[in-house]
Amino acid sequence: MDPQAEEQWGSKAWQLLSLVRAQSPLVQCITNFVSMDIVANTLLSAGASPAMLHAAEELPDFTPRAAALCLNVGTLSPSWLPAMNAAAKLCSELGTPWVLDPVAVSASAFRFDACRHLLSLRPTVVRGNASEIIALASAQPHANASKGVDSVHESMDAVEAAKLLAQTSGAIVAVSGATDIITDGNRVVGAHNGVAMMQKITATGCSVTALIAAFVAIDKSHALDATVSALAAFGIAGELGMKMAKGPASLRVHLIDALYGLDEAALNSHVNITSLC
Numbered sequence: 001m002d003p004q005a006e007e008q009w010g011s012k013a014w015q016l017l018s019l020v021r022a023q024s025p026l027v028q029c030i031t032n033f034v035s036m037d038i039v040a041n042t043l044l045s046a047g048a049s050p051a052m053l054h055a056a057e058e059l060p061d062f063t064p065r066a067a068a069l070c071l072n073v074g075t076l077s078p079s080w081l082p083a084m085n086a087a088a089k090l091c092s093e094l095g096t097p098w099v100l101d102p103v104a105v106s107a108s109a110f111r112f113d114a115c116r117h118l119l120s121l122r123p124t125v126v127r128g129n130a131s132e133i134i135a136l137a138s139a140q141p142h143a144n145a146s147k148g149v150d151s152v153h154e155s156m157d158a159v160e161a162a163k164l165l166a167q168t169s170g171a172i173v174a175v176s177g178a179t180d181i182i183t184d185g186n187r188v189v190g191a192h193n194g195v196a197m198m199q200k201i202t203a204t205g206c207s208v209t210a211l212i213a214a215f216v217a218i219d220k221s222h223a224l225d226a227t228v229s230a231l232a233a234f235g236i237a238g239e240l241g242m243k244m245a246k247g248p249a250s251l252r253v254h255l256i257d258a259l260y261g262l263d264e265a266a267l268n269s270h271v272n273i274t275s276l277c
């Protein structure tokens, strides 16, 4: 590990987290029913201001006020899709950063087509687990490419798919897992923070996607740095929370508390980010 690079990532992540706390960006979330509570609490504990609004009728008034949008297809239904498309289109036209979470993209042709269309509306960042990123990067849906919302691949299996997806979509692509991988299609960064128990809490992936939206709201012209920083901060909160947790339920509580209390010294001493190429 290069200590100088670590120090630079620590100070970058601290700067962005401090700005999230100071500016409290409004993050509109059109997210799945499972995740709404933990996503809103994750954003609040980081200092951002979440709003779970998804009615198409409200978008023209509300979406232009948001500093970022988080779109998550976890409990997708035909009635929600027009609002997702409209919100994504509006953000791209306004230059508002938005982040796509393609939950279980290979579950059905309906979901795959919806995600590929959302991708064409130019998200700033796409964050998924390895199976989701591999599936979204391919032109056709593959059955058995994942187990519902859970990954059947390791994040390192998805490096080439992530680079391809970033190159073809223009988005920063993040693959979560034991090592979070972040790429713009050229540079590849690995963020190694977090604990395996985070997979045993539903919607931690959704939560870190929303946290990325909050960080990108602060610095949309450096979306890769913002994405790496958000993933590192969330992973460190998981590590600190795990010191007090007895299992997934208490980790959920302690992770949110640790994110709320994360200070510069803890962030700098725990940050573990490397360049993968």
Ligand SMILES: Nc1ncnc2c1ncn2[C@@H]1O[C@H](COP(=O)(O)OP(=O)(O)O)[C@@H](O)[C@H]1O
Residues within 6 Å of the ligand: 128, 129, 130, 149, 150, 151, 176, 177, 178, 179, 180, 193, 194, 195, 196, 197, 198, 199, 203, 204, 205, 206, 208, 231, 234, 235
């Ligand atoms: N084996 C692991 N070790 C450390 N952190 C992990 C591990 N697996 C997942 N995480 C972390 O848990 C969070 C959710 O990731 P993941 O479970 O891959 O997403 P999803 O819930 O979308 O499948 C991320 O912050 C990720 O870094």
Ligand SMILES: Cc1ncsc1CCOP(=O)(O)O
Residues within 6 Å of the ligand: 032, 034, 035, 074, 075, 103, 149, 202, 203, 204, 205, 206, 207
């Ligand atoms: C269990 C479940 N079912 C539909 S959405 C959802 C939550 C998925 O959350 P995550 O992608 O963060 O694991």
Ligand SMILES: [Mg+2]
Residues within 6 Å of the ligand: 103, 104, 128, 129, 149, 205, 206
């Ligand atoms: Mg997920």
